[in-house]
Amino acid sequence: MAIIEIRNLTKDFRVGFWKKRPVRALDNLSLDVRRGDVFGFLGPNGAGKTTTLKLLMGLLRATSGSAHILGEPVDSVAMRRRIGYLPENPYFYDYLTPEELLTYVGRLFGIRQPALGKKVRSLLERVGLAEAGGLQLRKFSKGMIQRIGVAQAIINDPEVVFLDEPMSGLDPLGRREVRDVIVSMKDQGVTVFFSSHILPDVEALCDRVAILRKGRLQAVGALEEILTMKIEAHEIILTRVRPEDTDRLRSMCETLSTIGDRLHLRASSSRQVQQILAHALANDAELISVNPVRPSLEDYFLHEVGAGQDGAPRE
Amino acid sequence: MRILAIAGNTFRENIRDKILYNLILFALIMILSSIALGQLTLGLEAKMIIDLGLTSVSVFGTLIAVFIGISLVYKEMEKRTVYALLAKPVHRWEFIVGKYLGLLFTLLVNVVIMTVGVALTLLYQGGTEPATFLRLLPAVYLIYVSLALTTALALVFSTFSTPALSALFTLFLWVIGHFNADLLQFATLTKSTTVGWIAKSLYYALPNFSNFTTLDSRNIIQSAAHSQAVDAGAVLWVTAYGLLYCAGLVAVAIMVFSRRDFK
């Protein structure tokens, strides 16, 4: 059974003073997340990522549909003992020190002294806040807040962790540290569900992703599946191409660039590949390699998601 | 217990918000009054100290109850600290009860320190019998119960209303709550039965703060100032009223809070 199970989850918000016009923030989302996966949740602003996370945390009530975590409905308080959550742009009580905050959270989980004290100290070390333990949170930088946020999300050694934009506001060093934490969690068998804008991170970390746009699920699956979906680009490297052929070839491909004495051509369909190869071989060019181009998630994003947005026709 | 953790944190927040600095103002008042008194009142020093002291306990306490109470829940929602909290294994009702008890505890500390201050001023003035000190206690107790009720009112408003409106409504109800006797009288005097019925319903529905200021037709601060004992039975019944009304209000707060979406 999936560790996170979302079925037809829909959320309408009533906007306007007389609460007449409902705005559908999430439309019929269905999703499964397997145990042990690092699951990435992507989408442009306003796509419904944070809404989904809040619905999972019981901060919002669904208009229709259901969601289960660890087999329990999302409003189960008992289930929350086994999960962790880091909200987007988190804010914690600024008059507390990180040590006090973690101790407070620990008490809410029912962790007692002296185990609690030890755990708090080791957590602070793990997120790199050991020296700042006595400073009030109001004096923390955004990066430090994010770190304490991660710490309070994992203090109970959860089985599933939900992170809303965990890298936001962090410098590259901070992002690296969060990535390391996520990786170490994965190694420990913890399921990680996180939303992010930072696509390279998602690419590097996630086993599976879901892409949301305007409240609807656009695509879901393993990264490779998504990225190879509908995009069959190949890179063809030729050499010893006669100058007059270059123009001809240019018209047959997407892009052409010259690097040294080699021509790099990018073909976007198998038909183009065939055309190019036929022409090249017929004209005594030498084929160095033909490789499928694995597009980046960013390309996919801009292509699929961005194109769909402004209504331009897709290929 | 989780409720105690939340209550303890609320208390810590109040302390760090330096709310207890109000005690400094109180101390100043007591000191100045005990010095200035001799010049003014021709021999009513003890009464004035008690009147001033207990009135201050009530006024300062009410202001604290209102101004901190109205942001008990609102602040958490506005600053979004409530997000991380409610994702923990905490019931929504535990959150409300914890915040409420936390402020009640802050008020208790405030009231106790002030009462000790009054007692010290009396000692400094000299010539007060031990019985008078004891007779301060019922008045202080009833003032505290009225503060708990004020806090509960503020708590309810803080679950759905902005601080400005909440302060207005809470203070309004507090003032109205002292005129309940007039409302009842109006109900008996009016000729129209409908209006009388409405007035009588309002009498029972609105928080009756005069229960806590007047016991057996005598003002409780006045009784303490004249070193008079009060009827324990009356105190018990008034406490029951306070408990019931507070419990009801907390239940309302929990209901409102449970239905909330946190956008």
Added chain:
Amino acid sequence: MTGLAATASRNRVWFFAAAFLLCSAMIKPVQDRVDARFARSPSVDPDMLYFASPAAVKSLSLGYQSLLADLYWIRAVQYYGRREEAARRQVRYKNLAALLDITTTLDPQMMDVYRAGSSFLAEPEPVGAGQPEESLKLLDKGIGFYPDDWRLRFDKGFVYFWALKDFRKAGQVWLETSRMRSAPPWMEGLAAMALSRGGEVETARALWERQYQNSSSREVKENAKNHLLSMQVDEMLWTVEFLAGRYAERRGGYPARLDDLVRAGYLKAVPVDPSGVPFDYDPHSGKATLSPGTRVRYLKVPYDYRDAFLQKLSSIFPK
């Protein structure tokens, strides 16, 4: 910030600091102007704000009526003994009774207010308000709340006695008070003294006699006896004076000796004082006095019923 920018911002600071100082300096003269306009009209009541009906003030007090009572009392105390020009004073004293009424409605248990307040009211101007009727009203209010307290009734009698010069009423009040269980033993004597000044001599005498017979205290008995004897002495002296006057009218001169009055048939015997010592007689004035060798403890309390007594004598001894 360096150079020009720094200088500009520093100048700005100085400008606003100067503005603040200027405003502060102007506050006092402006306030004084405001006050002067106010002071010029003494008919404007500075305490207007304090007044509403006592019941209204009480129900508006939101449970803090005890402290409010103290504040009103402080205000009343500030009135007492201030020497201001007549116009201001008029206004203040007009307010005093109302202030005290509100105070005692807010807290009816302030004994000091009833006592000192009624004293303020009864005391003649300029020290007090000179309003004995209001004083009596206040005392009656206090007595209503403290029916068993003798001191308030004592104060009431005093207002009648000193401020209203109604000695009979004073005596009546004190007489009633003396019958209370808590009343001090001298109350009866006080009543007697007042009653006699009010013309009720026989009542006074009866009171002294009763005190003398019923009291277990030696001092009180002694005092009652002395009062009775003093009354006797006074009556004897006045009688001598009267008869000497009649003698003079008939014979053209006062008698040379008291003996002469006996020989002329006005008196049965030469009068002696209650201790048996003969009176001294001055033939030039026709008046007798107590001999210094008397054993009567004469109390120089002004029993002011001389005229009434002489009138009685006139009716017994017509010309």
